[in-house]
Amino acid sequence: MYEYDVIVVGAGGAGLRAAIAAQEAGADVAMVTKLHPVRSHTGAAEGGINAALREGDDWELHAYDTMKGADYLADAPAAEALTQESPEEVIQLEHWGMAFSRDDDGRVSQRPFGGLSFPRTTYAGAETGHHLLHTLYEQVVKRGIDVFDEWYVLNLAVSDESQPDDRTCHGVVAYETATGNVEAFTARDGVILATGGLGQVYDHTTNAVANTGDGVAMAYRAGVPAEDMEMIQFHPTTLPSTGVLISEGVRGEGGILYNDEGERFMFEHGYAKNDGELASRDVVSRAELTEVNEGRGIEDEYVHLDMRHLGEERILDRLENILHLAEDFEGVDGLEEPMPVKPGQHYAMGGIETDEFGQTCVEGLYAVGECACASVHGSNRLGGNALPELIVFGKRAGRHAADEDLGAPRVPVGQTGDSEPGSVEPPVELGEPWAAEGAVADGGAAADTAEAVVERTLERERERVERLLERDEGTQHSDIRAAVQRTMTENVNVFREEGALKEALVDIHAARQRYRDVYVADPSSTYNTDLIQTIETRNLLDIAEMITVGALAREEFRGAHWRKQYQERRDDEWLKHTMVSWSDGSPELWYKPVVLEGEAGAYEPKERSY
Amino acid sequence: MSQSYDRGLIEDFGRWREFSAGMWAWIFHKFTGWVLVGYLFTHVAVLSTALTSASADPATVAANQDLYTQTIRTLESLLVVRVLEVGLLAVAVFHILNGTRLLLVDLGIGLESQDRSFYASLILTGAIVVASVPTFLAGVSL
Amino acid sequence: MAEHYSSFRAGGRLWLWQRITAAFLIVVLAFHFFLLHFVHHADEVTFLMSANRMETWSYYSLMVLFLVTATFHGVNGVYNALINVGLSGTKRQVVKGVLVVASLLLLVQGFRTANAWAGIDLLPIL
Amino acid sequence: MSTQRPEPETETESAKTDAEAAEGAPKERRLDEKRRRAEERERKRVEEAERVAADAERYHLKVFRYDPEVKGKQEPRFDDFHVPYETGMTVLDALIYARDEFDASLTFRHSCRQAICGSDALFVNGRQRLGCQTQLSDLEQPVRIEPLPHQDVVKDLVVDMEHFYDQMESVEPYFQTTDRPDGELEEQRQSRENREKIKTSTRCIWCGACMSSCNIAAGDNEYLGPAAINKAYRFAMDEREGDEMKRRRLEIIEQENGVWRCQTQFSCTEVCPKDIPLTEHIQELKREAVKSNLKFW
């Protein structure tokens, strides 16, 4: 049993920043992470970090771009917090030694990015995330913060009151990969979830194999609502064979998209008459797929991204990494030929519902980074807006968890008087109604002391691990995972249609049934990745279901969410967040209004054209 | 860690087939270096003992009949000694050439062609040694 | 966890000397070999000739310097190699001691040999 | 492989009725074309699949196995896997296939699949490489996959990285400076040239390949090793830290287990998946250290 003031789960950019902030605010902090910190997927981010640093730019413009990019589904207080604090956080990174690309005068360079009205994306070559991650980890090393790496967090220790809003999180239970020990970590002040993305519900994704949405699933089952889960960003430029990302920086620097007929289709086919390639990601992704579907794709699968005209010097200076990626993973020399690209799952705008300090409705439980939904990105995230989210909200949550007073939040969390119930008509039963695991959440048990809550969770998780290890026949997680990925990719992709969404629910239900039979083939307690993946797969099932339920519920076309039947944005009815809560073993759907009122006034929804 | 498996050093050198140029250069340089120190010690030992037995008699010395000269001559007339000397030459030449390569590397010169310069050292060593064989074996009585 | 090293050690100095002596040795060793195997064939070596050469000041000092640098270079090389395989603690001190003593012996012996040829009456062998 | 299409069937239906209205419209022609091509491709794919199944183009992997707890794996052994080949398949893909299809207990670290997380450095056909960055087609069969040499094996292909992390963290791997610019939003200036100079050194992904390939690091566990020295280089050469810090950095790397241990074997440079010129950096630091010491000796 370990005890700390603040426990940070996950050591990507968000977790590291949160840990540093909490420690600076005087808390005794530990990080628990299933990967060594430098292995986190933040390292894969390429393009950059948006910050209004320069003359002629200001946070209000950035906030405006963000809200517009979000198609007005973002909460203004969160978006404003992001844009106001991003500059100082970026400078902080620079002061911590991050190797930003530089202008001739020695200042940090900025470049244009999709959907931005000002070239405000700071970057470090095409490896921005790598530098950010390592710079932050270096600060954690400097501060001597305890890091439990290769410890997989199995569950949250949350008390079991009937209303999620009354519950408290007292810690987490984790599995030490190297030894198979299951241990409890008690958090006196708070638990911060920073578990990152969930791309593994799709098979063509830019996300890492470790991005299985564990945090979202754990919080969800502890009663915290998941917000806007249907809002999945598909990045328009990923390599067809692997899903490896070709940064938006390529288009930012002037890269051009061509179809099979050599047309610059973003302009020539009128997808974005003004911004062309630099339109928002959802717009470009749909344009590419439309080209492919209308027969103008190359090999009917992808389009070409050409950067040859930028010249070798500029490419080597700013996009060198892209050359390596195209070469190693697609066998294409970006200096000599155009690169094949197609859309792939990239980012989850939705996630664990939090306010602008990262707090969830469960006392003592925070979420930051990609697993959280503050909500900054609404229905579509702008490129370069996720990394600032990590550092801005990481810092806020860290300080808040360490009991610093940051004022009252303006983004409401949990069910309030403004919430509105919702429903979909699923073709099958959703959730796990058979789960006998406790009436309300499977996080904790009705117990009053923190110790008892933690102790119960520990027991329960030990049993779960043992149960999984004991069985020696049934289904293997890899089959279930593959089935989920297949159905999500086929049915809940860029273009969404009611019948297909329902089909996905049927498949997910079938997968859940099979999961009841799952077994772990590897009997070892040393580095048992089979066991860990089996547990992750359980999380993927919940995530897939949340995404699909949200997609089925939202009957409009907004941002990344496109519905065949509903070809327009419907502000009168749908200017609200879709919320899914785990209730009695099945998802409960409800809505909460979007907060458009910010410091800079109200963000009036306008038509989103680029 | 419950337990872990240490494959030990044997396995490393069991992998010699997979060594790269730089590693071979390192191994050869080590070997030749050791041989050279070894030789330095023996060399001084042999010379000094031979000298002890050299008589101080100027006449014998003048006639090159002193013990020292005779010891050296006897030694030099043995084929083994000659062959060993060729070996020594090889060792010394390689050590010099590769040593020069290392000095350049230390100065940051030719880092990209370090493997080629190693092969060059080898080939040159071979060439010099082969070319010197006649001289080295000259006048040996079998 | 992170050990902290701060005290300055002479590692760099030995390293530098190893290079400097090496540079010197390239020339002298080549000269030595060439002289004794090519100019004069090995089997023609005689005490007299050696003595004659040694009596020249410059040759004598070159050879003494050769001895000193070669000894330093060789012994330091060996010591370094041993450290590289992880020799440490008392063992290392012992090895160091042995090497130093051995090189001193070598130097003295070499010096006496040279003197014998040069006819200098310092620590005579003869 | 993902096929992202909005309902192909219905699309086809409506397209057909459209076609009756406006026969020969270019869009329609293209769609017809596309359908034809799709069919053709599908036929090809099936043929291809049959062909592959028939002559079973499989890659032969020999994978190191060890588990301290599992009977039969306590004595290290090599297992054979025959993985069906697809174009573009990497060593990591092959391992994942083998694990998912043949033996779920096959254990190896991996995450990003794109050479950035540094978890899957392996010893493949006698050389340290990242599994995800290595194309099967570049390798001779059987492909021998082993855990990184010179590190203790925890299980199968997983090695104990603790020592590597300790070395990395022992060089004060964090930015330190005494003078910060005034002004709240002022950044420290850095010239482009200086950033260029440290660029390659900042690319390290902590994969440990270099350390594993270095015989000195293997023989002498105190040696900082190329990656840690490179980390030190990254800071020592960063002009933003200032001269005073640079001296301190040089002191760290020139301690007895620092740069002087390097014997310029070059294997580190050869295996580094991020093409960091490690030997060059180490050599430069040696010279820097000597230079700064000459002033003091």
Ligand SMILES: Cc1cc2nc3c(=O)[nH]c(=O)nc-3n(C[C@H](O)[C@H](O)[C@H](O)COP(=O)(O)OP(=O)(O)OC[C@H]3O[C@@H](n4cnc5c(N)ncnc54)[C@H](O)[C@@H]3O)c2cc1C
């Ligand atoms: C290829 C790519 C390029 C991108 N480029 C950009 C860009 O240019 N600009 C931008 O702004 N954004 C970019 N993004 C988005 C951005 O990088 C991510 O959203 C962000 O890095 C996520 O950071 P994180 O800290 O939330 O999560 P991660 O960095 O993914 O970290 C998650 C952490 O949680 C830990 N964890 C997960 N589950 C558990 C568990 N069960 N127990 C314990 N620990 C756990 C993991 O070990 C890991 O340390 C990009 C994303 C991708 C995939």
Ligand code: HEM
């Ligand atoms: C003639 C020119 C010579 C040159 C250019 C030369 C060069 C070098 C260099 C650069 C090293 C250091 C290798 C390293 O630390 O990475 C070295 C090592 C060594 N040298 Fe020389 N050397 C020469 C002559 C000699 C002589 C005459 C001797 C014998 C007395 C000798 C014995 C050694 C030994 C024992 C080592 C250590 C080898 C090891 O690493 O184990 N060298 N040499």
Ligand code: SF4
């Ligand atoms: S220097 Fe290269 S080989 Fe070494 S750890 Fe870093 S990336 Fe890996």
Ligand code: F3S
């Ligand atoms: S392999 Fe080792 S010896 Fe030096 S050049 Fe690299 S660190």
Ligand code: FES
């Ligand atoms: S899987 Fe991340 S480096 Fe290979």
